[in-house]
Amino acid sequence: MVVKPNIPDESHSIWHDEVSIPTFEPLTQDVTADVVIVGGGITGITAAYLLTQQNVNVVLLDANTLLNGTTGHTTAKVTAQHEIIYNDLLSKMGYNTARMYYEANTDALHLIEELVTNYQIDCEFEKQDAYLFSTSGEYKNKLEKEYQAYENLNIKGKLETEIPFNITIENALSMKNQAQFHPLKYLTHLIQLITEKNGQIYEQTTAVDVEDSNGAAVVVTKDGFRVKANYVLACSHFPFYEGTGLYSTRMYASRSYVLAVKANKPYPGGMYLSVDKPEHSIRKAHYNGEEIYLINGEDHKTGQGQGMMEHFKNLKRFCDDIFTEGEYEILQRWSAQDLITLDKIPYVGAITKKRQNVLIATGYRKWGMTNGTNAAKLMSDIVLGNLNPYQELFSPSRFSPDPSLKKFFMENLDMAKHLVKGKMEMPRAKVEDLDFDEGTTIRVDGERKGAYKDKDGEVHIVDTTCTHAGCEVNWNESERSWDCPCHGSRFSYTGEVIEGPAEAPLQKHDHHMLDDFKFDDDSSGY
Template sequence: MTKENGNEGRLPTFPEPYWLDNIEIPQFGSLKDDLEVDVVIVGGGITGITAAYLLLKEGVKVAVLEAGKLLNGTTGHTTAKITAQHDLIYDEFINHFGKEKARLYYQANTEALNFIKKMVNELAIDCNFTEQDAVLYATSEKYARELEKEYQAYQELGIDSELKEEIPFNIEIENALHMKNQAQFHPLKYLTHLVHLIKKAGGLIFENTTAVNVEENEQGAVVLTREGKRVTADYILACSHFPFYEGTGLYSTRMYADRSYLLAVKTEEDYPGGMYLSVDQPSRSLRSAAGDGENIVLIAGEGHKTGQGKDTLEHYKALEAFSQKVFHTKEIMYRWSAQDLTTLDKMPYIGAITSTQQKVLVATGFRKWGMSSGTVAAKLLSDIVLERDNPYKDLYTPSRFIGDPSVKEFIKENADVAKHLIKGKLDLPVQRIHDLSEDQGAPVTIEGKRKGAYRDKQGKVYIVDTTCTHMGCEVNWNHGDRTWDCPCHGSRFSYTGEVVEGPAEKPLQRDEHTFLDNITSEDSGY
């Protein structure tokens, strides 16, 4: 565990997900030689692993390429709710898409929940799967009215639900909307079981293998890796959170990245059951987690656009204050953050990456609901490869463009990108390296130029160019996670400049002064 010794109730020093506690995830080597398979899947999260399992069952030769370690991306940083209750969405979908498509969305996610439940039962997967009600609650009159509208949408769509006036916590609310018979689980226990089955069935998995581009030739689609290797396949499934390859789909301009924050805490009280999410801002999410007889609660929320807003450590502190108010928190075990992508119309993009590239399939834009949406995507992509009918193919097609709200959101999001691009170029930091304390990072000025500097606990300073290698925006320091985050398209980099999240593929340029030891003197010029 990564808590501070002797500081019970305080935030852990380093971010680390609760799900990685006491679990052994199989490890695999990197791709060493060129390869030919039927399908190559890029991304080792819930979508990629589930799709690989489904395709292997049908006799398809599959290879999975993961840029880092399996299940350590967004899937390993989730709240792991399996539900069709995706915040306030059904009233909006009825207005924008119509009742039939809103119903299809609910059905797709309900089928995903039932698929996971069936897998858990038939394969005897020990992953703490429990059925729970999913609950949205409002703490203001404004959002109470929004919940009433959402409840009416539930009634129109035939969703089993109930509107109540209270929840079993020390939180004053106006009303609460229950969606019955949803579920939660331990995502890594579930997926690790599938990884073992993939390996047993002859599936190929390669870690530390970064896919960077796609070529299409007469033999089939070809994935090129950063290491110079080629994987030839009939189909490419881009399941890497942000698509590693955009083609002409312009996904950078059609999605935005959000960050949210999570704590795993031990409490004195027994948890009353249910999965909860506030619809007011800042959001608050609650669910229980199994912990060897101890009461463990996952508390999440504080969402904001990546690379924008206040000091990110303040979001963790806000969740800590909330946990102390609502629960008698004995200990904060873990803290971590997650990044999620939202499409222009809030519907995920699942299917052919463009209308002219039918052999390259994509799954992205799950909007914080990756456990159900990732499973929907795995089933849909598998059906496309196997040339099977799927009732949700048109609903999720990435080539769609709905006039309302897509046009408005496209203009809004890309105006925001332009604003941050210009602002970053005009703002010259006032700080210099000697101003930095230990374990502090910030944009600094070196010889009249904007750079990024981080001083570690031993006094070593790491300096990078702050220009994002994706589209040239200037990255900002993320104090809570010790990363450089881009406010334009959500790329993230470690303090040494390595890519943590796409769409960027290349690391930040390291400055010629990189890795300086113990710079403290103002006379240094830094």
């Protein structure tokens, strides 16, 4: 009898298993620096490396531990082939914008390759051709238009008729000489180079605000300590400080899912992404000395859609299609969150026109390895006073009517819809009906609450109103978190902030202290 592969119970990224990431103490006093960087992912670490190599005094702060966020949960493709984008950019924003976007991400690939070569970084960096493929007539036509955009923009690509998997396709579009790597092995080496140049790194240090001090910028931490610097680089996925930029209204959060799969056939080479919905991607990696497949996709807006575990099940069904029965096993599973801007181009640069010494980098649209590296280079050039050809392209102050204005209204209409929907919901579940390791929404004294019973049977109850804009969060069973469908804030089952833009935790309620309240259990929810 063939045993069907199981999806692991716990979420765990493979990148953390073969790397010893150095740890650092929290900030416990006021300090000064030339530059303070907030966020210890690929952008913050690369920027810190570039600046310390120029003898700039850098302080880097991370609210958790380094490389624990999106960078530690990426699929780590190093490519300028960012889904179907160039025809879009060419038709809506013109030749120069489309060509410069390609050049910026190609430059980022070359910078990563240069550092890997110069420092002999053992990070599984290898060149691979990247492929987009379609399985329907609709997306066949879109890929043909994308190929025409490649030709117009002088991007080397080729339309092909097959890929080396058990997938019937309409066509495929290749981009040659792209790359992939182990992101944490690469960035751990950069961390070492930063500390060798006396860069100061502090973990478990949450930045909450930026104050002005006679032209200098002061980052204020949750514990009340201050870091005074000439520049602040906000590299914290969602900017920890929005100023008046309204970035939560100019982006949306999207989650996607990954399975690490061991199969009984060698990987055929290349990196692959379907452009039909839902998207699925395939790339090779190594785990415990063996070649494995990373199967990724099923993206959706954070806090919206079907149960999160259903997306892993859909990925497993995709595996069933490309592998024969009994030919593979699932080693690990995890998910990641990305931010997507109105026009698909990241925001990198001064947070507002009036705050030129507070720089942000956000909105990488699932392509953070190149976009994050390019953002680090652009911000370091601004600090150093160097000219950078991409400064206008990525400027956060841009706000063109087409397509930005239309999408601005659409995204905020979607936010309003979910705000109203959450307030109108009438949960009917009861705390006593919860199984171990199960979460749901309930009504307590007529108010919506979130309840989770952990593996030891302890019940954790929180207020489900997001502390950012008042939307109602939804339970994510695959990550055991409360996720906001409006702006993508995420909270642990105890209410602590996992991802912004929310800064304050959800209100907690002691389950035993709620005995005096009425747990609604009638059919109306009241």
